[in-house]
Amino acid sequence: xxxxxxxxxxxxxxxxxxxxxxxxxxxxxxxxxxxxxxxxxxxxxxxxxxxxxxxxxxxxxxxxxxxxxxxxxxxxxxxxxxxxxxxxxxxxxxxxxxxxxxxxxxxxxxxxxxxxxxxxxxxxxxxxxxxxxxxxxxxxxxxxxxxxxxxxxxxxxxxxxxxxxxxxxxxxxxxxxxxxxxxxxxxxxxxxxxxxxxxxxxxxxxxxxxxxxxxxxxxxxxxxxxxxxxxxxxxxxxxxxxxxxxxxxxxxxxxxxxxxxxxxxxxxxxxxxxxxxxxxxxxxxxxxxxxxxxxxxxxxxxxxxxxxxxxxxxxxxxxxxxxxxxxxxxxxxxxxxxxxxxxxxxxxxxxxxxxxxxxxxxxxxxxxxxxxxxxxxxxxxxxxxxxxxxxxxxxxxxxxxxxxxxxxx
Numbered sequence: 001x002x003x004x005x006x007x008x009x010x011x012x013x014x015x016x017x018x019x020x021x022x023x024x025x026x027x028x029x030x031x032x033x034x035x036x037x038x039x040x041x042x043x044x045x046x047x048x049x050x051x052x053x054x055x056x057x058x059x060x061x062x063x064x065x066x067x068x069x070x071x072x073x074x075x076x077x078x079x080x081x082x083x084x085x086x087x088x089x090x091x092x093x094x095x096x097x098x099x100x101x102x103x104x105x106x107x108x109x110x111x112x113x114x115x116x117x118x119x120x121x122x123x124x125x126x127x128x129x130x131x132x133x134x135x136x137x138x139x140x141x142x143x144x145x146x147x148x149x150x151x152x153x154x155x156x157x158x159x160x161x162x163x164x165x166x167x168x169x170x171x172x173x174x175x176x177x178x179x180x181x182x183x184x185x186x187x188x189x190x191x192x193x194x195x196x197x198x199x200x201x202x203x204x205x206x207x208x209x210x211x212x213x214x215x216x217x218x219x220x221x222x223x224x225x226x227x228x229x230x231x232x233x234x235x236x237x238x239x240x241x242x243x244x245x246x247x248x249x250x251x252x253x254x255x256x257x258x259x260x261x262x263x264x265x266x267x268x269x270x271x272x273x274x275x276x277x278x279x280x281x282x283x284x285x286x287x288x289x290x291x292x293x294x295x296x297x298x299x300x301x302x303x304x305x306x307x308x309x310x311x312x313x314x315x316x317x318x319x320x321x322x323x324x325x326x327x328x329x330x331x332x333x334x335x336x337x338x339x340x341x342x343x344x345x346x347x348x349x350x351x352x353x354x355x356x357x358x359x360x361x362x363x364x365x366x367x368x369x370x371x372x373x374x375x376x377x378x379x380x381x382x383x384x385x386x387x388x389x390x391x392x393x394x395x396x397x398x399x400x401x402x403x404x405x406x407x408x409x
Contacts, residue, residue: 034148059084203349204351253286301313345396
């Protein structure tokens with residue numbers, strides 16, 4: 001029979017029709033059965049992966065682990081790029097267009113953090129066990145199910161384990177992927193798997209900008225050099241003025257002063273002082289307004305013609321994530337909603353900062369969903385993942401992928 005799905009239909013079927021037809025296929029039933037029966041295998045993968053360190057800018061060991069799993073699955077053209085992103089293709093060619101499925105490898109935990117994982121009933125415990133060991137395992141589980149059932153997607157799929165999603169990683173892995181002309185042109189839709197759950201989807205990218213502000217001066221002794229301009233005072237002045245910024249409730253816009261440093265002793269005029277500031281908004285325009293307020297507040301802290309002009313200041317950008325929205329008419333949007341309706345999932349759209357920010361900001365289709373199950377304590381040493389009903393999330397991912405690619409029957 002000919003391919004079923006968006007790739008080859010002369011008159012495109014609706015996503016609801018595609019999902020219903022694909023879900024009826026015998027091979028798909030075999031794949032779904034496999035996802036239900038292989039839970040213990042998925043747990044072993046997850047426990048093993050969570051105990052491999054992957055601090056920001058240090059994901060190489062996890063990348064090597066994933067390369068081996070890609071080989072075991074029988075993926076093709078497996079490669080690791082210069083940043084550490086790992087790729088594997090379902091078919092042995094680079095036919096275009098591709099549907100991508102990705103999960104980030106990195107965690108927020110610095111090098112040296114104890115990463116002991118333990119299992120208690122249906123719950124797994126350990127740093128990074130949910131965010132994002134669960135996501136990486138979900139990607140592997142779905143790839144394994146497709147191969148096990150002998151399914152033949154009508155379009156090729158690229159599986160991606162990417163680096164640099166968390167914190168100061170600043171989405172560097174996904175930026176690098178879409179800065180590559182081949183991948184940027186070939187990947188027409190990206191399904192991002194991040195964390196736990198199966199009842200939401202991220203269709204709006206939360207934008208953020210992060211800055212480090214530094215004031216520098218000559219410093220001195222608190223007694224003998226009294227009157228020398230004090231960088232801490234000027235920094236506090238700037239931050240106090242900036243904290244009075246008015247921000248809209250819609251689109252929601254926020255700011256936070258998260259780190260402040262400077263000084264050596266109580267009786268020393270410091271030579272420097274710094275602060276780190278986080279700005280967030282669903283609107284790039286509001287982000288730009290808030291950034292302008294921050295820059296004006298810093299500049300105003302050093303009045304022209306005053307002795308305090310001996311103090312220098314600088315503002316360094318340390319993070320920049322674009323805001324964007326998945327168009328309501330995007331096919332991937334309709335596919336996720338159709339899959340959720342088929343599975344009886346009452347899902348809700350969310351606003352968040354994920355790897356999908358990058359393709360969305362480039363006008364490409366991208367959406368972020370969870371790996372199934374449930375999780376909590378993200379970014380803490382008390383993180384946990386509940387494996388109960390993980391298979392619902394895995395079925396959701398598999399049906400979404402096959403609906404996006406179509407299936408050769």
